[in-house]
Amino acid sequence: MARTITYREAVNEALAQEMERDESVIVMGEDNAGGEGSPGEMDAWGGVLGVTKGLYHRFPGRVLDTPISESAFIGAAIMFVDFMGVCFDQIYNQAAKFRYMFGGKAVTPVVIRTMYGAGLRAAAQHSQCLYPLFTHVPGLKVVVPATPYDAKGLLTAAIRDDDPVIFFEHKALYDMAGPVPEEGYALPFGEANVVREGNDVTIVTLGRMVHTSLEAAQQLAGAGVQCEVVDLRTTSPLDEDTVLESVEGTGRLVVVDEANPRCSVAADISALVARKAFGALRAPIEMVTAPHTPVPFSNTLEDLYVPDAQRIANAVKAVAEWAR
Numbered sequence: 145m146a147r148t149i150t151y152r153e154a155v156n157e158a159l160a161q162e163m164e165r166d167e168s169v170i171v172m173g174e175d176n177a178g179g180e181g182s183p184g185e186m187d188a189w190g191g192v193l194g195v196t197k198g199l200y201h202r203f204p205g206r207v208l209d210t211p212i213s214e215s216a217f218i219g220a221a222i223m224f225v226d227f228m229g230v231c232f233d234q235i236y237n238q239a240a241k242f243r244y245m246f247g248g249k250a251v252t253p254v255v256i257r258t259m260y261g262a263g264l265r266a267a268a269q270h271s272q273c274l275y276p277l278f279t280h281v282p283g284l285k286v287v288v289p290a291t292p293y294d295a296k297g298l299l300t301a302a303i304r305d306d307d308p309v310i311f312f313e314h315k316a317l318y319d320m321a322g323p324v325p326e327e328g329y330a331l332p333f334g335e336a337n338v339v340r341e342g343n344d345v346t347i348v349t350l351g352r353m354v355h356t357s358l359e360a361a362q363q364l365a366g367a368g369v370q371c372e373v374v375d376l377r378t379t380s381p382l383d384e385d386t387v388l389e390s391v392e393g394t395g396r397l398v399v400v401d402e403a404n405p406r407c408s409v410a411a412d413i414s415a416l417v418a419r420k421a422f423g424a425l426r427a428p429i430e431m432v433t434a435p436h437t438p439v440p441f442s443n444t445l446e447d448l449y450v451p452d453a454q455r456i457a458n459a460v461k462a463v464a465e466w467a468r
Contacts, residue, residue, distance in 0.1 A: 146323035154292035158299040161328040172208040239308040240283030251306035261314040268438035273403035279379040286380040290354035292322040297331030334381030342370035346390040349400040350376040360456035395426035396463040405433040427466030430459040
């Protein structure tokens with residue numbers, strides 16, 4: 145029986161269950177063990193947003209702090225995706241290539257958990273969506289869960305995987321609650337989830353934008369437009385079949401992506417459909433993304449920067465009215 149817990153709690157539970165299952169699993173990163181022993185603290189902080197709180201005493205010696213120097217470590221966790229640049233060589237030129245370069249004999253069972261996304265007024269250096277950079281690199285698996293259920297199941301699968309996995313957790317989703325089974329479970333990579341069925345327009349999206357897209361779809365249903373919403377879940381591997389099958393059924397596509405538009409997941413999905421399902425299209429493909437600018441710090445500007453339900457609804461209306 146599934147309980148209702150938050151995205152943050154689902155990630156914590158997946159870590160705890162996998163650490164119980166396999167003694168070789170450790171957690172390392174910035175501020176995981178920080179705060180222990182300070183006045184008023186009975187436990188370590190569990191990271192800046194408390195995601196690993198409670199694990200420090202439960203698994204002695206296996207929840208480790210690292211220096212604030214990403215170039216000196218890359219292991220089980222990193223604080224913000226924005227800091228990946230200073231340790232990118234270890235990721236894309238080393239970990240991603242070991243299996244290939246050693247003829248399949250080497251494994252790199254590392255999960256790099258990282259926070260991403262705008263909406264918390266954290267400015268340009270703490271708010272980016274950089275999953276397109278890692279999706280581009282062969283040898284990396286890229287996971288972008290949208291719900292507490294997916295967060296736990298996909299993180300469990302990531303920990304059990306022998307390849308390097310970049311696991312993206314949107315900061316604005318940590319307090320979102322949803323049903324999650326108590327027992328451990330793993331969700332397969334490369335299987336998108338159709339979170340809403342419809343026959344008028346396909347919306348393909350991921351991460352936090354799944355919820356924004358569902359909000360837009362609910363609004364549009366009142367106007368007689370039924371959207372099918374596809375949550376990619378992972379961008380590498382990518383579930384091309386589910387995307388193409390949906391578009392072949394609706395004939396119309398809107399791709400929603402919080403990342404910048406150039407060389408993005410939105411651009412990749414648009415190109416995929418244009419190449420492999422062009423004959424099914426009855427309207428031009430629309431992309432709803434952030435603009436090609438850094439994330440602004442201003443509250444008003446950041447709210448304009450992140451795609452919202454109205455922008456998605458407008459894009460859906462544009463393709464739904466085409467050639468009717």
